[in-house]
Amino acid sequence: MAPWAGAARAGSPVRSAPCAPARTGPAAAAAPPLLAVRGLDVCYGRTPALRGVDLALQPGEAVGLLGPSGCGKSTLARAVLGLLPPGGSVTAGAIAVRGRDVATLRRREWRQLRGAVVALAHQEPSQALNPVRRIGDQIVSVLAAHGWARRPARARAAALLAELGLGAGERFARAYPHQLSGGQLQRAALAQALACGPALLIADEPTSGLDAETRAAILSALRRRVEQGMALLLISHEPAVLAAVVARSVALPAGAAGEVPAAKRRVASVAGSEGEGVPPRRDEAPERTPNPGSTELSAVTGWNEATRRLSPRPLLRAAGLTKTYTRAGRRVPALEDVDLTLSRGETVVVMGPSGAGKSTLARCLAGLEPADGGTLWRAPEVGPLGVQMIWQDPAGALNPRLRVGELVAEPWRIAGGVPRRERERRAAELLEQVSLPGAWLRRRPAELSGGEKRRVGIARALALAPAVLILDEALASVEPELREDLLGLLAALQARRALAYLFITHDAELARRVGGRRLILAAGRMEADACPAS
Amino acid sequence: MPGIVSSALRRLLHGALVLAAVSVLVFLLMQLAPGSYYARMRLNPQLSPRTVAALEAAQGMRAPLPVRYWRWLRSVAAGRWGYSFAYNAPVWPLVRTRVAHTLWLTLTALLLAWMVALPLGMWSAWRRGHWDSRAIAGGASLLLALPDVVLALALLALALRTGWFPVGGMHTLGSRHWDRWAQLRDFAWHLCLPVTVLVAGMLPTLVRHVRAAMAEALDAPYIAAARGHGIGEWRLVFGQALPVAANPMLSLLGLSFGALLSGSLVVEVILGWPGLGPLLWRAILDRDPYVVVAAVMLSAALLVGGNMLADLGLAWTDPRLATRGAAAASRSEAP
Numbered sequence: 001m002a003p004w005a006g007a008a009r010a011g012s013p014v015r016s017a018p019c020a021p022a023r024t025g026p027a028a029a030a031a032p033p034l035l036a037v038r039g040l041d042v043c044y045g046r047t048p049a050l051r052g053v054d055l056a057l058q059p060g061e062a063v064g065l066l067g068p069s070g071c072g073k074s075t076l077a078r079a080v081l082g083l084l085p086p087g088g089s090v091t092a093g094a095i096a097v098r099g100r101d102v103a104t105l106r107r108r109e110w111r112q113l114r115g116a117v118v119a120l121a122h123q124e125p126s127q128a129l130n131p132v133r134r135i136g137d138q139i140v141s142v143l144a145a146h147g148w149a150r151r152p153a154r155a156r157a158a159a160l161l162a163e164l165g166l167g168a169g170e171r172f173a174r175a176y177p178h179q180l181s182g183g184q185l186q187r188a189a190l191a192q193a194l195a196c197g198p199a200l201l202i203a204d205e206p207t208s209g210l211d212a213e214t215r216a217a218i219l220s221a222l223r224r225r226v227e228q229g230m231a232l233l234l235i236s237h238e239p240a241v242l243a244a245v246v247a248r249s250v251a252l253p254a255g256a257a258g259e260v261p262a263a264k265r266r267v268a269s270v271a272g273s274e275g276e277g278v279p280p281r282r283d284e285a286p287e288r289t290p291n292p293g294s295t296e297l298s299a300v301t302g303w304n305e306a307t308r309r310l311s312p313r314p315l316l317r318a319a320g321l322t323k324t325y326t327r328a329g330r331r332v333p334a335l336e337d338v339d340l341t342l343s344r345g346e347t348v349v350v351m352g353p354s355g356a357g358k359s360t361l362a363r364c365l366a367g368l369e370p371a372d373g374g375t376l377w378r379a380p381e382v383g384p385l386g387v388q389m390i391w392q393d394p395a396g397a398l399n400p401r402l403r404v405g406e407l408v409a410e411p412w413r414i415a416g417g418v419p420r421r422e423r424e425r426r427a428a429e430l431l432e433q434v435s436l437p438g439a440w441l442r443r444r445p446a447e448l449s450g451g452e453k454r455r456v457g458i459a460r461a462l463a464l465a466p467a468v469l470i471l472d473e474a475l476a477s478v479e480p481e482l483r484e485d486l487l488g489l490l491a492a493l494q495a496r497r498a499l500a501y502l503f504i505t506h507d508a509e510l511a512r513r514v515g516g517r518r519l520i521l522a523a524g525r526m527e528a529d530a531c532p533a534s
Numbered sequence: 535m536p537g538i539v540s541s542a543l544r545r546l547l548h549g550a551l552v553l554a555a556v557s558v559l560v561f562l563l564m565q566l567a568p569g570s571y572y573a574r575m576r577l578n579p580q581l582s583p584r585t586v587a588a589l590e591a592a593q594g595m596r597a598p599l600p601v602r603y604w605r606w607l608r609s610v611a612a613g614r615w616g617y618s619f620a621y622n623a624p625v626w627p628l629v630r631t632r633v634a635h636t637l638w639l640t641l642t643a644l645l646l647a648w649m650v651a652l653p654l655g656m657w658s659a660w661r662r663g664h665w666d667s668r669a670i671a672g673g674a675s676l677l678l679a680l681p682d683v684v685l686a687l688a689l690l691a692l693a694l695r696t697g698w699f700p701v702g703g704m705h706t707l708g709s710r711h712w713d714r715w716a717q718l719r720d721f722a723w724h725l726c727l728p729v730t731v732l733v734a735g736m737l738p739t740l741v742r743h744v745r746a747a748m749a750e751a752l753d754a755p756y757i758a759a760a761r762g763h764g765i766g767e768w769r770l771v772f773g774q775a776l777p778v779a780a781n782p783m784l785s786l787l788g789l790s791f792g793a794l795l796s797g798s799l800v801v802e803v804i805l806g807w808p809g810l811g812p813l814l815w816r817a818i819l820d821r822d823p824y825v826v827v828a829a830v831m832l833s834a835a836l837l838v839g840g841n842m843l844a845d846l847g848l849a850w851t852d853p854r855l856a857t858r859g860a861a862a863a864s865r866s867e868a869p
Contacts, residue, residue: 081762107767115764128759132777132852138760141773145765176853192763395755 032099034059034200034231035080035118040093042075042084044447049075049088055250059199062232064242067252071449073235074123076252077202081120082110085446097200116146119198123205123235123450125189126393129177135161135188136173142195160191165217179325182392182473183210183354183506190218200231205450207241208476211353211506219244237479315379315467315500316342316365316387322373323360334360335371336525342468345498347516351505356521358504362389362472365502381467385415388466392473394453398445404431404456405441411463430459434489451482458486462493470502475510487513545845549838556834557827561603564823570595571619571821593619606824616824620817625828629810633795633832635704636802636809640794642725643732647740648787650733655744659752660771670741678738686731686804693727700724702806728805732798736790743786747779754778777851784847791840795833 037055041048050072057063067073078084080095082102095102097118105113114120122128130138136157143153158173164187166172177185190206203222207215223245226232236242242249323335334357342348352358363369364376366387378387391397398407406413408430409423418426428438434455445453454474461469471490475483493499503514511518519526572590575581590596594605609616614624621628658670693699700706700723709720751757752775760774795810802811810829817825849855 083758083762085758111764111766113764114762120759120762122755122759122762124755127755130754130756130760130774130778131854133774141760141765141769142763145763145769178854189759195763 031059032096033057034061034098035233036094036096036099037076037080038094038096040076040079040095041091042072042079042088043091044085044088047447048091050079052093053252057200057231057233060226060229060231061248062226062234062246064246064249065233065235065252066237066239066242066249071252073252074204074450077120077204077233077235080202081114081118083120111145115142115193115198116196117198118200118202119193119196121190121193121201121203121206123208124393124395125185126177126182126396128189129185129192131177133176134173135175135177135180136170139173139188139192139195142192146196156195157191160194161188164188164191164221165214166191181355181359182476183214186210187214187218190221194225198230200233201225202233202235204235205237206234207236207238212508214354215241313344313379314341315344315382316340317377318365318371318374319377320374321361321364321371321376323357323364323369323371335364336523337374338521338526340365340519340526342500342502344467344500345494347494347501347503347514349503349505349511349514349516349518350521351508351511351518352521353506356523358506358521359392359472361521362470362502362504366470379467383467385411385464386467388461388464388469390454390457390461390469390471390474392476394450394457394474395445397457398453398460400445402444403441404436404443404445404448407445407456408441408459408463411460415464426463427459430462431456433462433493434459435485451478454478454486458489465497466499468500468502470504472504473506474503476505476507483510542846545842549842552838553831553834557606557831558603560827560830561599561606564826565599567821569821571823574821593617606827615828618817618822618825620820620822620825625824629813629825629828629832632808632810632813635807636795636798636811639725639728639802639807639809640732640798643729643736643798644790644794646729647733647736651737651740651744655741656748656771656776658741658745659748660767662749671745674738674741677734680734682731682735682800683804685734686727686801689727689731690805699727704808728798728801728807731801731805735797735801740786740790744779744783747782748775751775751778780851781848784844784851787847788841788844789837791843792833792837794836794840795829 033056035055035057037053040050040053042050053072053076055063055065055076065073065076075084075088078088079090080097080102082105084090090103097113102110102113129135133141136154139157139160140148140150140153143156144150148156154173158170161167161172166184166187172180172184172188177188180188186206186208190203193201193203201222206222207218210218219241222232222234226245232246234242234246239249318338318340321335321338321340323333325332325334338357338361340348340350340361350358350361360369364371366389367376368389402410405424405427408427409418412418412423412426424441427441431438431440436452436455436459440448440452445456448456457474469490475486478486490501494501501514501516503511503516505511505514572586572595575586575589576583594602597605606616609624613626615626615629617623618625618628654670658667661667689699690701693701704721704724705717706720706724709717712720748771752771754775757770757774760770765774798807798809799811799814801807802809803815806812810832813825814829816822817829
């Protein structure tokens with residue numbers, strides 16, 4: 001019998017956490033740690049992703065995992081659940097859950113462990129939910145897989161959604177993933193992970209891409225769970241998020257980089273709380289070329305100068321834009337009478353809470369979705385391909401089967417007229433402009449970190465030399481250092497190409513950092529059209 | 535709901551337009567084809583040219599094309615579908631029984647082919663990289679490379695040599711006087727060979743499509759996520775991946791409806807099945823225009839109808855399509 005089987009029994013729909021996690025206490029002191037990772041090496045093919053990682057979690061303990069983009073945080077989470085993608089394998093070290101080495105688990109035992117003992121909330125919820133099944137059903141099937149009966153499972157799913165602020169009766173349980181906003185999806189995916197009351201939750205960036213209010217709600221829900229005895233491994237690049245929930249943080253250095261001495265690659269365990277977690281150490285990956293648009297503030301100032309230098313020439317103008325979706329027979333307004341003008345070289349920031357219609361506005365302006373009413377005017381110089389998007393979800397926007405080189409060159413291939421050699425040369429050039437080494441043309445999206453996918457997304461959007469770039473939460477879950485990099489890059493690009501940016505974000509701090517004209521969207525209406533404090 | 539009704543009505547209207555266009559096209563093509571029924575008749579030395587000319591005029595074949603088209607439309611409205619010169623009878627009664635025979639054959643084959651292809655394709659997708667998956671893919675390629683005609687002739691030779699199967703027809707002579715159960719068994723026995731050939735023809739395409747659709751669905755990140763929540767493989771395949779993979783499969787099913795009447799032509803001719811195939815084959819050789827038009831129109835109607843059914847199925851299995859349709863409907867309602 002598996003050592004956790006006693007605690008993970010999920011048969012009875014008792015109201016208080018049916019899969020009751022082991023409590024910390026005098027008795028538990030002698031028990032093996034809930035999760036023990038020793039000297040773990042993970043490789044994708046021959047490329048190392050993790051080297052010599054050590055980590056231990058006691059039952060009920062909350063630990064944060066900090067690390068820069070691309071350091072293998074998500075790989076660690078997947079390795080614990082035995083869900084490494086094809087090509088990935090544990091090459092050394094061991095993972096033990098409740099004292100049992102997971103390498104010895106049989107398929108059936110894995111199934112009992114996943115979800116009930118260790119649950120994973122994925123970083124990209126839009127990818128983690130099945131597009132053709134209702135949210136409620138997806139939570140119910142997790143419960144059903146662990147022995148729950150239909151009716152109590154439904155009640156529990158509704159309770160979980162309500163707990164995470166997706167109340168409103170059956171509405172969210174009956175919705176399909178494509179009907180929800182990014183923030184709502186994130187909460188739905190978290191509800192799915194919490195469904196069986198796991199002994200350990202691995203939350204991979206659970207608050208990325210969320211507005212401050214929702215973020216606070218999620219963090220307090222996590223804190224509540226930890227108080228009830230759940231162990232938590234919280235993966236984030238933001239020390240502030242970690243400090244809000246966990247007592248102890250662990251930093252994972254850039255794992256795959258081959259230059260760091262082995263001793264330094266070991267996880268440094270740091271005690272302390274309230275922002276005392278080690279700041280993300282960004283070991284310089286050797287192949288990375290220096291950023292052409294430097295991260296200096298001067299570059300960002302140059303951005304505003306570029307704006308001033310050019311006389312305002314409108315590129316894009318929307319007047320009285322209206323868009324209504326029909327959901328389950330009811331009409332849900334997404335945009336109501338929105339006016340907006342975007343001029344050459346200008347930066348406009350659209351702010352608003354989750355579900356305010358920000359993404360809908362972006363899609364309408366980019367011509368990806370027809371508006372129901374109002375007018376949308378484009379300057380002739382913009383052309384049919386002159387408005388490009390950089391997406392909220394970098395993984396969803398990249399075809400996983402294509403290589404980076406093909407992804408960046410795809411717009412030229414579709415437009416035609418550019419020979420293959422030329423496409424490759426230009427793709428390498430664009431990659432360099434977004435600070436990725438040319439050798440990465442051969443990689444596939446699955447081999448990139450979240451931050452690197454974003455850079456590829458930017459390169460791809462630039463391929464057709466657009467006049468307008470719409471950035472839909474494109475910098476939402478990027479760690480501060482990389483964000484500065486990307487902002488600097490965007491500023492340099494704007495100065496060079498006189499691009500107009502439409503930044504869509506929920507993050508006031510980021511909006512302030514970006515500068516430019518600021519618009520606030522709430523419940524589909526433009527609420528304010530404030531000029532920035534100079 | 536009104537969105538669904540109005541989009542269904544719009545689809546019906548589109549279908550009718552497609553059929554009208556097909557009928558015009560078929561008439562034009564028949565006109566362009568060299569030779570005619572009466573041109574062959576003139577070669578017969580026993581008939582005087584004047585008799586042939588009189589017959590041709592009596593059948594209205596001397597009238598200009600638009601007039602003939604109009605007359606044909608009225609004849610369709612009257613349920614006659616034109617007149618067969620070779621059989622000297624209205625087309626519809628001639629075609630009706632044969633269409634029924636063909637549909638018995640092809641619907642049985644279609645059903646069987648899907649019943650075999652679904653589990654094979656799903657298994658093959660789930661076991662990718664293993665020997666059994668490769669064996670299924672290899673078998674499918676082999677069948678794909680084997681022409682229907684060769685298989686039909688081989689089975690015909692088998693039936694002749696061994697006497698295990700009837701070599702043609704739908705019933706044994708005199709079976710009309712048997713009891714119902716014996717008649718049914720006799721019919722099934724006659725179905726065996728032609729259905730086998732048809733299934734062998736459809737199977738490789740279906741297996742490969744099912745396999746590709748399932749493999750793509752099983753590769754999706756949300757399947758990995760669901761696996762991470764401890765959902766078992768059986769439920770992953772049937773509860774999570776199959777609904778996603780249903781989308782391309784339904785499209786394929788809709789297309790295969792279009793081949794219900796036309797796909798079995800060769801097999802029916804070789805194996806002597808009294809369906810639409812032999813009739814159409816003779817009609818084409820004899821330049822019997824209205825029989826050909828009727829066969830083409832029925833095929834086109836099945837294709838349009840099959841695609842409509844597939845679209846309904848898609849709207850039912852894929853909520854993203856349903857919302858898009860509804861959104862389009864609400865847009866068109868907006869003033």
